[in-house]
Amino acid sequence: MAPRRRVQGREEWPEGLHKKAVRGVDRYFFRNEKGKDVFFPEGTSFIDAYHAAQSYNEMYRDPASIFASKLDKYNRPLIDWGKVIIGRVKSEEELGENAFNTFVKDVERLNVLFGHVLSKEITSEHATDYLNHYCVEPGKSKNVYNRKLSFLNKYFDYLMDEQGVDIHPSSGKKFKMIKREEKKKDRADLDKDAYLKIYDAAPLWLKVAMSICLQSTHAVKELHRLKHKLMKPKEGECGCVWFKEPKQTWCDISKQNVMTFGTMYIHRHKSQHKKSSFVAIPITPELKTAIDLSKTDRLVCPYIVRRKPIKNNKISKYCDHRFQMTSNNISRGFSDVRDQLGLFDHLPKERRPTFHEIRRLSAKALKSSGQNLTQRMAHADENTTRIYTDTHDVEWVEVAPLSVNL
Structure with missing residues (x-):
């Protein structure tokens, strides 16, 4: 056609x-x-x-x-091929929701520029124009350029497999080298004092979210899906399974019994297709206190982090209850309180700590206890965990007072 x-x-x-x-x-x-x-x-x-x-x-x-x-039935407008490739990516790749949505948006951007062009007339010049249009604007980082180039490589790989192109248009294009200093985390850390000040000024629902993040080390994508009660743990859900009576549970790290009230089951959204994404966290007295705080709002809702909406808006597509909060609302609420207090006014907004930095604060606090944070944080490897636990301070390694005597 x-x-x-x-x-x-x-x-x-x-x-x-x-x-x-x-x-x-x-x-x-x-x-x-x-x-x-x-x-x-x-x-x-x-x-x-x-x-x-x-x-x-x-x-x-x-x-x-x-x-x-x-x-040539394979020489079709690029806009027609986009639907085919999106369908294949959805069925053949186990992408998370965010990664898949980003891919779809990139296809739409490509269609805006070249959707009318026949696929076998696409050249490396079109790939260059796409990268220049979306990646050379002021403020765009090398990471953005590399992600867009990765998208083009994947898109045209599929297109070649469908015989939509004879020559790979983005083949041979080099990724931009990112220097070591450019890889350094640019966002400021959230320290204990700032956390407590924001917590004191936060509304009830934000206090609950901050407390659970601090105790569990898990982020907003999991917090907004946390339910008060699950009958049993289930793939794709996050929530609590409670004991009929509290139990004394032995802790190998502290070498003592700890009172536990149940288990909080987390299926991490970002790495949901990996075995490491399933985490069972014992509900300690501190974690139970944060969960119980949620009940003081007297709202009837199965979710722990919730609030009564101010406006009569439709339920978000990411929620299934009117009082359930989206992950964006939780992050935005934290940033609003942070800015109202003026704690980080000396920094540009892009460098001020966000809600996600609570996860880093929690990881650094737990690291000293000997807890296996890679498992607790549902990371696939220790390198990812190290991003949260490494300090930005210079650490001097003291060595033994030895001399060389030849």
């Missing part, structure tokens, strides 16, 4: 000549061999547009290539 079949009555129009309504007025336009649309002046008659298109084709288009493109 490619290029698209002519509308009935336009079968004999010259290659590249089209018509569409622009602001309620029918306009003729011509699509050249590079896929660029050129509109004829308003009021141009059909016969003038016909002859102009025919003359262009005779001078610049190869009649054999025009005929071949009509016979």
Whole structure:
């Protein structure tokens, strides 16, 4: 089917000549061999547009290539291939919700620029134009460029597999090298004093979210899905399974019994397809206190982090209860209180600590206890955990007072 079949009555129009309504007025336009649309002046008659298109084709288009493109069913507009590739990525790759949505948005961006171009007319110049358009704006980092290039590589890999292109358009393009100093975490840490000040000024629901994050080390994607009670742990859900009576549970780290009231089961959203994403956290007295604090709002809702909405808006697509909060609302609420207190006004907004920094504060506090944080934080490897526990301070390693005697 490619290029698209002519509308009935336009079968004999010259290659590249089209018509569409622009602001309620029918306009003729011509699509050249590079896929660029050129509109004829308003009021141009059909016969003038016909002859102009025919003359262009005779001078610049190869009649054999025009005929071949009509016979090649794989040479379709890029916008048609986008739907096919999105379908394949969804069915063949185990991407998380955020990663898949980002891929779909990148496909849409590509379609905005080149959706009308036939796939086998896409060249490396189109790939360069895409990267320049979305990655060379002021403030765009090398990471953004590398992510967009990774997207193009994946997209055209699928397109080659579908025989939509003969030559990989982004093949050979180099990723931008990120220097060691550019990899350093730019966001400021959240210290104990700042945490306590924000906690004291926070509304009830934010106090609950902050406390549970501090005790569990888990982030907003899990907190907003936490339920007060689960009958049994289940894949894709986060919540608490309570004991009928509190139990004394032996802790190998502290070498003593700890009172536990149940288990908080976390299925981490970001790494949901990995075995390490399933975590069972004993509910200690401190964690139970944070959960019980939620009940003081007297709202009837199965979720722990909740609030009564101010406006009568529709329920978010990420929620299934009117009082349930989205992860964005939790993060935004923390940042609002932080800025109202003026604790980090000396820093630009992009460097001020966010709600996620509570996770780092918790990890650093637990590290000294000997807890296996990689398991607790549902990380796939220790390198990821080290991002949270490494300090930015210079640590001097003291060595033994030895001398060399030859």
